[in-house]
Amino acid sequence: MRGIEPIRRESPVARPWDPLRALDSVMTLTPCRCGQEIYGQEDPAECWYRVVCGALRRFAVRPDGRRQIVDFLLPGDWFGFAAGSDQHRFAVEAMASGTVVSCYPRRRLEMLADSDPRVAREIRAMTFGAIERLQNQILILGRMLAPERVGSFLVEMAERCAVQETGDRLVLPMSRYDIADYLALSVETVSRAMTDLKRRGAITLAGTRRVRIVDRDALDEGDGDQD
Amino acid sequence: MRGIEPIRRESPVARPWDPLRALDSVMTLTPCRCGQEIYGQEDPAECWYRVVCGALRRFAVRPDGRRQIVDFLLPGDWFGFAAGSDQHRFAVEAMASGTVVSCYPRRRLEMLADSDPRVAREIRAMTFGAIERLQNQILILGRMLAPERVGSFLVEMAERCAVQETGDRLVLPMSRYDIADYLALSVETVSRAMTDLKRRGAITLAGTRRVRIVDRDALDEGDGDQD
DNA sequence: CGAACTGTTGAGTAGACTCAAAGACCGTGG
DNA sequence: CCACGGTCTTTGAGTCTACTCAACAGTTCG
Numbered sequence: 457m458r459g460i461e462p463i464r465r466e467s468p469v470a471r472p473w474d475p476l477r478a479l480d481s482v483m484t485l486t487p488c489r490c491g492q493e494i495y496g497q498e499d500p501a502e503c504w505y506r507v508v509c510g511a512l513r514r515f516a517v518r519p520d521g522r523r524q525i526v527d528f529l530l531p532g533d534w535f536g537f538a539a540g541s542d543q544h545r546f547a548v549e550a551m552a553s554g555t556v557v558s559c560y561p562r563r564r565l566e567m568l569a570d571s572d573p574r575v576a577r578e579i580r581a582m583t584f585g586a587i588e589r590l591q592n593q594i595l596i597l598g599r600m601l602a603p604e605r606v607g608s609f610l611v612e613m614a615e616r617c618a619v620q621e622t623g624d625r626l627v628l629p630m631s632r633y634d635i636a637d638y639l640a641l642s643v644e645t646v647s648r649a650m651t652d653l654k655r656r657g658a659i660t661l662a663g664t665r666r667v668r669i670v671d672r673d674a675l676d677e678g679d680g681d682q683d
Numbered sequence: 684m685r686g687i688e689p690i691r692r693e694s695p696v697a698r699p700w701d702p703l704r705a706l707d708s709v710m711t712l713t714p715c716r717c718g719q720e721i722y723g724q725e726d727p728a729e730c731w732y733r734v735v736c737g738a739l740r741r742f743a744v745r746p747d748g749r750r751q752i753v754d755f756l757l758p759g760d761w762f763g764f765a766a767g768s769d770q771h772r773f774a775v776e777a778m779a780s781g782t783v784v785s786c787y788p789r790r791r792l793e794m795l796a797d798s799d800p801r802v803a804r805e806i807r808a809m810t811f812g813a814i815e816r817l818q819n820q821i822l823i824l825g826r827m828l829a830p831e832r833v834g835s836f837l838v839e840m841a842e843r844c845a846v847q848e849t850g851d852r853l854v855l856p857m858s859r860y861d862i863a864d865y866l867a868l869s870v871e872t873v874s875r876a877m878t879d880l881k882r883r884g885a886i887t888l889a890g891t892r893r894v895r896i897v898d899r900d901a902l903d904e905g906d907g908d909q910d
Numbered sequence: 911c912g913a914a915c916t917g918t919t920g921a922g923t924a925g926a927c928t929c930a931a932a933g934a935c936c937g938t939g940g
Numbered sequence: 941c942c943a944c945g946g947t948c949t950t951t952g953a954g955t956c957t958a959c960t961c962a963a964c965a966g967t968t969c970g
Contacts, residue, residue: 516822519904524825526818537811545818569807570800576807577797583810584767590817591753591772595743597824598751598867600927602958632917640825645958647918664917664966677746827959829926859949869927874950891935891949 478575482564486557488512488550494536494557497547501538503559505548507531510555511629514546515637525638527589528630530616534582537562552629597640605639606649607658607675614669624669632664705802709791713784715739715777721763721784724774728765730786732775734758737782738856741773742864752865754816755857757843761809764789779856824867832866833876834885834902841896851896859891 485508488494494505497516507529514527514535526546529535538544569576592612599605614626628635632650636643653659658674659667669675712735715721721732724743734756741754741762753773756762765771796803819839826832841853855862859877863870880886885901886894896902 524822526821537814566804569803573797573800573803576800576803577793580796580803580806580810581767583807583814584764587810587814587817588767590814590821594753594817594820594824595751597821600867600957631915640827642959643917644919644960648958651918827925858947870949871928871951872926875926878950 476578478572479560479565479568479578482568483558483560486559488555488557490550490553490555492550492555494548494550495544497544499544499547501536501542501544502562503536504534504562504565505536505560506558507533507535508556508558510553510557511551512548512555512557513551513630513634513638514548516546523637524640525634527586527593528613528634528638530629533589534586537583537586551634593638602639602641602645603649603652604676605641606635606646607653609635609639610653610659610667610669611672611676614672624672626667626669628665628667703805705799706787706792706795706805709795710785710787713786715782715784717777717780717782719777719782721775721777722771724771726771726774728763728769728771729789730763731761731789731792732763732787733785734760734762735783735785737780737784738778739775739782739784740778740857740861740865741775743773750864751867752861754813754820755840755861755865757856760816761813764810764813778861820865829866829868829872830876830879831903832868833862833873834880836862836866837880837886837894837896838899838903841899851899853894853896855892855894 486494488510494512495501509531512529512535513525514529515523515525517523527535528551529548535548536544565575565579569579596605596608596612599608610626613628614624617626630638632643632646635641636646639646641649650659650661653675654661656674658671659669661667713721715737721739722728736758739756739762740752741756742750742752744750754762755778756775762775763771792802792806796806823832823835823839826835837853840855841851844853857865859870859873862868863873866873868876877886877888880902881888883901885898886896888894
């Protein structure tokens, strides 16, 4: 079972009390095949989820059939808390084999939060994390040029994957199609932008998903005007 | 002092306990001139805020000088809770004269939340509201054609302003420039898209900010292929 | 080994951006 | 009250980016 060990985003350093430990009692683990649906668009929202390992995509399908990805979910990320409503607005699917998520019955979790302020704090922290991801995506979508968008996307992924130790080497868990549907670009444009960044010397590629970030500033400042 | 009466988004119907009442003790009211800054990008995040009346924009300014608006804030909306960090990532400015916001010291609010689960619930509800707005903006930015984006933006504003009673009549609190910076379009394109939707019969305009939605479906299905 | 999927590259087109200018609207001050 | 300056808004002309359609290379998997 290599590569399926749980990963905690926050390193488990001397913390007086681990909120996740307390939630373990109401949690169930679910392993997923690649492409497997966790829940569908408009399914009832009965559980909150947390990525243990692997990667997932959260998306909506428009009436015209176009798919729009709203979030990529990595180990440690929470998802599935529909805003107030009892219904999901987006579907969630595993992008990698060996993905495992933990499920927390919503009612139980809310009861726990009512009885223990530390759980409530943990829930606040998790929603703030979700807000940060959404804001980052909006900033990325606000870029006008395709290489800028792809570049800042790579920077965000690098930060989320915490690749400081790996020397800015990064393995993308998603396909070009996924990136295209996340950035609101066509696949061809994503591919061209990658080639562009490579030719420009901002990144190097080993295979299609193994990216090494060479010039971080060139990436998120856009393809810009520097020489 | 006409037009400056507080507006609650949730109608104050028979609700056993009003969480906002409990927060009033730590709250201070701040009236703002049009264009006035509530806080700046990277200011320390000491307070959370709530819009009492008026309208504000939340935005970032890029290194290249372009402004990107991340959220429009209307009466009842909370803002200013920076994700975990002690620093804001965006600036907030009033868009209308007669705007009033209420400020809640962050530490105090968190202490209140720890001692009263109903306050914690209220905070959860408010963050879910923020998440919903961000997701809507991502869905809008995901549209490929300018008239689609402007159209779905108008639908969202109509829903947020709760114009059911006014017969789909809507007064935009923001300029074309603000809309452009929200939709990641140029001002000219926003203007052309408006004229387009008008010519198409999806909306009518009285002045520049008074919009009447005639054909809602034509708006958020895009400019589409129907006839 | 073939089929399906993923990824890259090319050619042509359509939509959005920039630059430019003119018209509408607003608040101010004479 | 009206004239004025400034901002906001609209429209036009030309350029450029990204989309679509198409073909081909590389990979994975049955």
